[in-house]
Amino acid sequence: MSHLFPTYKRWDVTPQAAKGAWLTDVSGRKYLDFTSGIGVCNLGHVNDQVKAAVEQQLNQFWHTSNLFQSELQEEVAKQLADASGLDLVFFANSGAEANEAAIKLARKATGRSKIITFISSFHGRTFATMAATGQDKIKSGFGPMLPTFEYVPLHDLEALRCALDDDTAGLLFEVIQGEGGIHAAEDEFLQAAAELVQQNGSLIIVDEVQTGIGRTGKAFAFQHAGLDPDIVSTAKGIANGLPLGAIIGKKELASAFSPGSHGSTFGGNPVSLAAAKVTLQTVFEETFLQQVAAKGKQLAAALNSELSLMPQVKKIKGKGLMIGIELTEEAAPYVAAIRERGLLLLTAGTHVLRLLPPLTVSDNEIKQAAAIIAAAFRAP
Structure with missing residues (x-):
């Protein structure tokens, strides 16, 4: 029995450690974390x-x-x-x-x-x-x-x-x-x-x-x-x-x-x-903000490239590293399916997948995330 009020619909993930854009659960499984604590850990987990x-x-x-x-x-x-x-x-x-x-x-x-x-x-x-x-x-x-x-x-x-x-x-x-x-x-x-x-x-x-x-x-x-x-x-x-x-x-x-x-x-x-x-x-350094803008464009482009032919996807929207994938159907099942493939993301409303990666996310991590999302959409 939990002694917590059931105010949150919790995932079956119990974090044990995290660093940068990655979170490790108690079983040792690693996840690419594009929630950042819901847009909180902008410099990544446990920034030095x-x-x-x-x-x-x-x-x-x-x-x-x-x-x-x-x-x-x-x-x-x-x-x-x-x-x-x-x-x-x-x-x-x-x-x-x-x-x-x-x-x-x-x-x-x-x-x-x-x-x-x-x-x-x-x-x-x-x-x-x-x-x-x-x-x-x-x-x-x-x-x-x-x-x-x-x-x-x-x-x-x-x-x-x-x-x-x-x-x-x-x-x-x-x-x-x-x-x-x-x-x-x-x-x-x-x-x-x-x-x-x-x-x-x-x-x-x-x-x-x-x-x-x-x-x-x-x-x-x-x-x-x-x-x-x-x-x-x-x-x-x-x-x-x-x-x-x-x-x-x-x-x-x-x-x-x-x-x-x-x-x-x-x-x-x-x-x-x-x-x-x-x-x-x-x-607040101008060069850092310019990098965020560039990474946002890279993430949007990667998602458009991977998902352009997916019938469930209506459009990619947002700005910088606050990105939404608007769907023709409810988003919650896709959050779970994508999580099973090692990527953590969120919903926004009922029909939008929300991506809030750390602002320090790497080019390779952006490519990994887009590929994981695409794989989840292709799955039967």
Whole structure:
């Protein structure tokens, strides 16, 4: 009998060790891991430089309190601010907590209540972020949602125009909807939407929990569209496997997060920040980001080459190393079949296979993954 709540439909894989893009289970079987802990281990499992930084911090101290000054918090905050073009950072523990903070900040800064999001979006599983999510299945069974959220279709500018009103605090969106099915928003739509939001006196809030920290070939995905957001949330890849989340905002919002307005006991923990500092030093280098973009194109090309004649495959989509394979049928059985052949990947929605390899994935590992996926599709 397990003493864990059955909140996860677990695979029949028990990890024992992992390194780079490879995971080994307790039976000694090796898997090529294109989940990266769901877009978390961007520099690969047990990265040597991150490990050394964490070990050094563990030998100094593990935790104090956010009542103390922290040079490490200042250093990582500057890394995030410089890479995003924004000014101020609040540290949390996860993406959901970061989005909670973004929602609170937007409401307090504007004095307004409503947050608009897109249908098929995913923003977390706390009560506010669940309410912000544009998918009914996430909310099922939890009773009435918070009433201050409104959902409009992606790419429907007129619906957004109608939803905006004097009580709209902001528009919260993913540049690429991850859990919803790897739906990438068009640059032109995002630019027009941002202009509408700004004209309404509302804030632009970008959820970069999955798309941020280099995943799409830019430091943050909103930079592909040249947006100027007010608040950006980030987590997942920020500390290469240690729990950390953050919001980054414009300096004009500082007064809304004055002392006592928000907080987190573990947010900005020094061990996680030690990992983040090294991770961001690597990921935010322009040459590294260019390599991610190139690898993303290589992966998409390899998949198109291997799968172009497969009747189950509708299209390959995504950006950088956030790739979806949209199918004509449900994706879950293929995840299992591909796993049996030694490759770990995910679903996104019901009909999309989601690939989130480490950003350090090699050319050969990309070829291996494409070949394994093709073999699974060819199997009777």
